[in-house]
Amino acid sequence: MALELSEAQDLLKSAKKGDRRSLSRLMTYIESGNIPNLERTQCWTLGITGPPGVGKSTLIGQMISHWLAMGHRVAVLALDPTSPVSGGSFLADRVRMDQADMREDVFVRSIASGSNTGGIPNYLGEMCFALSECGWTRILIETIGTGQSDVRIFGYAQRVLLLDGPDRGDIIQAEKAGILELADIIAVNKSDLPGSESAVQGLKLSLGLSENEKREVHLVSALEGNGIADLISTIESCEVDDSRRMIRMRETLISNWDSLLLNHSQIDLYLEKLCSGSITVNDAINSMIKEIISGGK
Amino acid sequence: MRIVIAKPGLDGHDRGAKVVARALRDGGHDVIYTGLRKTPDEIVRIVNDEDAEILGLSTLSGAHDSLIPKICQKLKISDLSNVVVFAGGIIPDRDRADLHNLGVRAVFGPGTPTSDILHFLEEVKSRKNNGQEVGIGQDPGWHWN
């Protein structure tokens, strides 16, 4: 482990000088828990959440071009779900990002969500700090858009864009989970399709029910590139909301807690015992916590 | 393992590549799919940025005799010599030896059961764990088929 750590440190050093091979390997090191000393100062992050198929990857592809034109270096961390059955994943977000495979000032890394129940691996924060330290000025995180990941992203990104589609069902989903309340920026995609306008009206209605609502609802087409410039300027002028610090910390805490539990070496044993009824959930939690504290996890 | 499945060449069919990608996912691997019509430079770039251990090249349109060698060459000069490369698709038997000489470790014809590819990957993994050379820029002595 000590050796790996010093290697991670070396990789960070050469990645900062612009070596892409090192940057990519550094991401792998961080994934496996070898975190170099990071400055952890300011880092610009945007989370993009919304149901699968709504157009998150396609929109990111469009936004990349705008940020490049502004002189930024854009990094994308694109999450896709890990299959709970096989443990494998199919990672295809970058297919929708045209600029991803050629330009020096774009870096796209696909990430399997892993067994983490929140759909966001807890090393994501370290990846962002590392990217920022290596000179990436716009860091975008695409969530898997289902389950807890919508909420958990608030623990990792300074600002979060909720992307919805013309399908009313999607919006109800977001409303239920409280994402609509939390999201810093809201947009409806697929303006080229019927139903998108009424989706905007529906969202405005939901937002209008709460007083002091200042957020607008953007209407864009990631496919045709409409409305993207406006959306970017809203994102750029969006101020990091300090009143959300508690929410962010809460999500970060829960996420790290989850992964402690999920990475417990005896978890399968405890699950078996629970299934056979030989212990209660409380028994399991109590002894798992003890083992975590004693370091013998 | 982290596996990139790429489609070099200009043909617009990626059904086969996607079937393989999904089968590898179901075999427990993390599979990055590149999409259609990627140039050798783009494929090498994706393998680098995704830090993949394995690259699977799917080809229908004769890309094997020009594009695959190019990709292999570029991997070697890009500090990616230990990436394991396999090929799949329509590749005439007489061209297999050339691919093996390049360091391509397996060639799967159309209709290969996906379990065969999974077994190949298991073999690769155990060879890597034993410190044996299986990368594209390493001793090309061993190949699967």
Ligand SMILES: Nc1nc2c(ncn2[C@@H]2O[C@H](COP(=O)(O)OP(=O)(O)O)[C@@H](O)[C@H]2O)c(=O)[nH]1
């Ligand atoms: N009509 C239309 N289709 C879109 C638009 N944006 C994305 N799509 C399509 O929606 C599908 C899913 O897009 P993707 O970006 O992968 O969605 P994600 O799962 O949210 O990342 C793809 O077939 C896209 O081509 C849009 O603005 N209009």
Ligand SMILES: [Mg+2]
């Ligand atoms: Mg996507």
